[in-house]
Amino acid sequence: MVSGDQSRSTAPATPEEAFCPADIMLVRTWLHNRSLHTARAYRADVAEFARFTGKPMAEVQLADLQEWHDSMSSASDATRRRRMSAVKSVLTHGAKLGFLQHDAGAAFRLERGRDSLNERILSRPQTLAMLAAEKDPRRHALLALLYGTGLRLSEACGLRWRDMTRRQSGGIATIFGKGGKTRHVQVSASLWKEIMAVKVDGGPDAPVIPGHDGGPLHVRAAHRVVKRAAKRAGLPDDASAHWLRHAFASHQLDAGQPVHWVQAQLGHSSLATTTRYSHANPDAVGADLLA
Structure with a gap:
């Protein structure tokens, strides 16, 4: 009727539980004024990265992004690009606002995918x-x-x-x-x-x-x-x-x-x-x- 990738650790009950307290505020400001659908998808992507690294965003290094990217070899190109773009975006946001001392994602080069439209x-x-x-x-x-x-x-x-x-x-x-x-x-x-x-x-x-x-x-x-x-x-x-x-x-x-x-x-x-x-x-x- 009409109506209404594998991580290093066990996934928490909700995406937000993947974040340390400081990162919760960072993610909330990053997602402010985005649509409910977009916010849900982006939060899930960043939470997946947080679970994978087991680190707060302030401790993330370029190597963490590279390792996570390589771990998603079974995902489609579009899915991998979307997840990486979300993480790069939140890291840039955090660095601009002073939440983070540096933007670890700035040096990660996102490959242009094949246009399969x-x-x-x-x-x-x-x-x-x-x-x-x-x-x-x-x-x-x-x-x-x-x-x-x-x-x-x-x-x-x-x-x-x-x-x-x-x-x-x-x-x-x-x-x-x-x-x-x-x-x-x-x-x-x-x-x-x-x-x-x-x-x-x-x-x-x-x-x-x-x-x-x-x-x-x-x-x-x-x-x-x-x-x-x-x-x-x-x-x-x-x-x-x-x-x-x-x-x-x-x-x-x-x-x-x-x-x-x-x-x-x-x-x-x-x-x-x-x-x-x-x-x-x-x-x-x-x-x-x-x-």
Whole structure:
């Protein structure tokens, strides 16, 4: 229903328990004003490093980062880069604020990984097959929202009706996204009709995509919906909600949507990030991917 690497020592009950008292304050200031999803992921990465070294951040040396990096040989390149980037970031933050006497991560050179984005972009037939196989209206609406707008999973789950504005054709969703940035995302007429069909509460704080009980849809539950839909469509095991975001970007550009429009829709701070998907015809108009 819809609703709500191996370390040197035994993992503590919570990520924060991996830190000494001084490091708890350091990590809290580092994560201040980040989104809940981002903060959770970054805290877990830094806690994993703290468990591995068994040291407070003030005692960390370059050799510790190198050893941890080498210990993650079984992890994917993307996972290893993400973890190392998180640790380098907190060390830099600590040094700038005077929490740490030196930045041990400054000398660690993070390798540029192979760009495998093309492996995570679904074709139109694959994407439509994923949606067609989902018969539950709420679950289908979730998949349609992710593909039809390019929202991140956490953004879709956090969307409330107070964030939605009706327009003559479709509407606008106001998204409070990554990095505390606000953007306005176009919602096509067909998608607006679909999400209206699963609306269970007329209040402004009601979720746009409700859970089975009418309450907010939890990110973990939404993740399971996407994984099950991908499996039914015969997609790779690592297919995720972010693959629908990639598909949105690629298919809109293929349909001739201007690259700056796609950039704004996705909330990319850099145009270079958007142009990784393809090159768009600047004179073309957008497409209703769900029509």
